[in-house]
Amino acid sequence: MSDEHLVPPGARFVGTREVGTAEGFVDTPEHDLGLSSPRGKQRRSEWVQLLLEALHYRVTQVGLAMFLLIVTLVVVGPYVAPHSPFEFVTDPYAKPSAIAWLGGDCLGRDVLSRVLCGGRSVLILSFSATAIGMVLGVSTGLVAGYARTVVSEVIMRGLDVLLAFPQIVFVLLLISVLGPQRWLLVLGVGVTLAPPIGRVVYGTTMNVKEGDFVLAAESLGVSHLEIISSEILPNIVSPLMVEFGLNLTFAIGTIASLSFLGFGMQPPAPDWGLMINENRVGLVIQPYSVLVPTALIAILAIGANLVTDGVAHAMIGLERDTGSA
């Protein structure tokens, strides 16, 4: 990294990167996972090893349970909902009754049914955004790592500039003219998630590129693609898994926030973020219409974060075991 960053790059990532790890920063660019070739092959199954190791931790177990609980709810929900999420079944803000177990929402629709159908968008959009962020980050990092100094400097500076916007503000900027379209949301959030990934990949790529083995391989005519897949990717899988978890957590938060602000799913769609917004006027009379979607979003996000923490623990544990610096 350039000497301009006197603080570890982790700190540059305005507050979003340090969470979830028990050992302070998972300062992954500096984190050398060992790059000599013979290890390369072993690394391929490392991520499986990592996951299994992570499951030993209480934190992962609890987190996974929470996360899977919500996912199950989201998948199964629409099939077990007692009413259609659009149907008017009771009075606006009605208290729980036999017809509506969690009461009525602002228009008298069944809160329970809407909750059961309302998680799909958050989950799908968050995953998509995270995936896009990963893809963008990995490709940017690889390109920056392989390119000449000038180009890679420009790319890394570009990533830094992106980090100058709070996630939400960036997406709001995009929405401001084109309107709240779902693909734009996913793309926007994805783009803001990419920079940290880019850095991780860039750092690893740089290190690997200069390793003796690679120079040797290059002189042997091994293609870049093979080098990437056999040397670079295996080395970044573990930290990338942690990054994926962190990104997913933040994607959930940002997407839910955008829905809450009214820029995500539009009425009459059942969507947890939207429900919280449209029902909060009646918060005092009918708390369930706000409380339940809030709790579900919270459980989903916390679960994702706990699993990420477990995986990070495991990664550090594994390194200690394998003796890599």
Next chain:
Amino acid sequence: MSDQEGKPSFDLGKLGEIANSKRMTRRRMLQGAGAAGALVALGPFASACGGSQSGTSASPSGAAPKKGGHIRSGINGGNPKDSLDCHNSSINAGQKIEQTYESLLGWTPDRKLEVRLAESFPEISADGAEYTVRLKSGLTFHNGKSVTADDVVYSFRRMLDPKTLALARNHLTVISDIKKVDDLTVTFKLEKPDASFIEALAYSQSCIVPEGYERPKRPEDAIGTGPWKVTSFTPGEQVDYVANRDYWGVGPYADKLTMIEFTDSTAKLNALLGGSVDHLAMLETSQVPMVESSPGFSILKARTGGWDPFTMAIDLKPFNDVRVRQAFRLIVDRPQMIKQAFSGYAWVGSDMWAVFDPGYPKDLPQREQDLEQARSLLKQAGYDNDLTVVLNCSTATGPNDPNAAQVFAEQAKGAGVTVKVNKVDSGAYWSKGNYLSYPFAMSMWGTNSYLWLCKSMLFPTGPYWETHWKDEEWEKLVLEAYQTVDDDKRNELIKECQRIEYERGGHIVYEFHIMLDAHSDKLQGLVPDVFGAEGATNSRFNRMYFV
């Protein structure tokens, strides 16, 4: 809790007129309709519309209410361009204007005409083209100056001056001449008879100001005859008044009055429950349980003729086909709409809006949902489950209106129509190019008499030509109605006009409001009314008192 069944609960005397919309909007024009039939008659008005303007106001015990105190009222507002110019206040400033300024005539809470500054109802010539008004003697402005005919002439000339941008001007252009007859008498000559002219004299924006009055730059320049004098004014935020102890009418009982404008209804409610205000105008339906469960506070309910319709522009697709309009009216399940969108605080409408006008055709059957018929009409118009429309709505017309839009969208599914609800931010809704150009949108109105509101809403020359209404048969009838001096004949004509709108108009009038205000029990004397504009009581603070 008081209830408004169209009967005044108290002895009504002087009451302010509503010229305001419910919220921060540019819209003006909520006026009361009412006993228009009792108006134009030859000679003195026999059925001199209700309300005496006696000086007593009833307190339950019969004794005169005690004086003193500082009434603080929380209202909707927030427009930083408000001014104290009574002829050109911005839309929602009417509430503030009414406290300070008055017109020759006015309205009772149940929408009957009454006299204010005028001594008696105008004498109308036999051809209906001349109105002679005589002022009460001994009236004074806030600055001590006597109210004379010169002031009346000046006021109306100012309203007619295009430079003033007076909101009343649209209703006064029928005036051909204003003549001072003597110190207290003025005659208005009209180009042609206009049965709605008398309402122009009762319009809150037709207030009488002293000769030489200009747009006030300081609070002390806001000189009128009303019960409250302005002491300080922060546009869009707060107005402070002090009682006019020389007021000719009832009260005021309190010493001071403050209106605080809120852009957030929760903050407004918190202000009431927390004690920062004594009265809250326009309680939202979702807030009712909170007030009901708080000891020491009451809710004032008023059954009004205010209406928030769906508007269809009859010259834009797909509403240029009358069958589509008729189908859309059949889509609405009105009781369900009232239950789900308004929590029951409304009563059913039947696609005719001048519900308190004597010319309201009571014999036409109440419109009800008929999805079969709707689908069949749409099919005839060429749409077979494939019609998609955008419904534009905003909280600018009312806090429950976006809900109504959602409910309509859901109901429309039953007729094979896909409705996309476009919720527009309230700041942008009334902007040029939005509201009046939407093919399908929502609007808001108070209680109005037919002939009065037509000028604003159903003629291309009016500022709120929201449905782009044009109909030859209707036009002939309504123009004749304006000129008809005989009450019964005119009402028959009006009934015909309303029937035409019932059949093929561009409004879907599915409800009329039950308005809600909330107040501390320490504040009494609140009178509910049917105007449906600024709340359940339209801010008649001169009659309120503390117990």
Next chain:
Amino acid sequence: MLSPVLKIILRRLAFGLLTLVVISVLVFAATQALPGDTATAILGKSATPERVKVLEKQLGLDRPLYEQYFSWVAGILRGDFGNSLVGTMLPVTQMIGRRLMNTLALMLIAALIDVPTALVLGSLSGRFRDGLFDGFVSVGSLTFAALPTFVIGIMLILAFATQILQILPAVSRIEPDASVWSQMDLLWLPALTLALASAPFAVRMLRGSMIEVLESDYVQMARLKGTPERLVLQRHALPNAIVPFIQVVALDLAWMIGGVVTVEYLFNFPGIGALLVSAVSDRDVPVIQALVLLIASAYVVFNLVADILTILVTPRLRTGLQ
């Protein structure tokens, strides 16, 4: 010859400035330089040919892109951000003015709650790492860090303003004439929300730096020399923890700027966050441009300040402990 420290500072400043320029280009591009017809996109459904023309004129869209950009930047440097496109079309600076003060007050209160708390929690969990306290704080941090800010806000509302205790108002409305400081009780809930949302990260960072410092050479040395623990902390650990502390504060404030958007919207607080949300709803481009620029610049500035302070502090510390 310039001292190396000064050189580094100047380089950081230059980079900061460059970032600002790039940001301005980004903001401009996102709002005025889109492919296709910007004016029509902004007006959406209300786009009639006349309205499009008027808007184009207003935003200067009919001129070549580089001209638009430069006149826009020139205006900004003059302090002129144009006029709002909606409602009464006030000048943007007027709209932002008081709201900015409110938001800054909110952030200040939040920071005053958040930083000391994080300092205590972070240092203690670093000092007694892997203990019960550390585990507790760790779980707490993981939980709060994962929650979107508005969820924290709603939970606080449920706890304090409605269900459990009806102490604090659930909506912030700053009354006219009174400055924000005279109505502090309207600030507590939103400030507390912001603080709870940012604290986990600050706690994490401070914990990490505390651990790092405690494991550093000179602390080990001090311990070996037999210095009492208290003095070790006082003289060696804490002073060296200052560097990350500065970063934490700066990053904290920077982070809050993002959180402010949902918090102000939730509590109806009259600040720039809420203004940004309604501006985006209204497609009020001049206001959006101004606010995003403001926010991004604040970010850059805070980071810059953190970096420069760090640069200034570190060498001194190093020489001081020789």
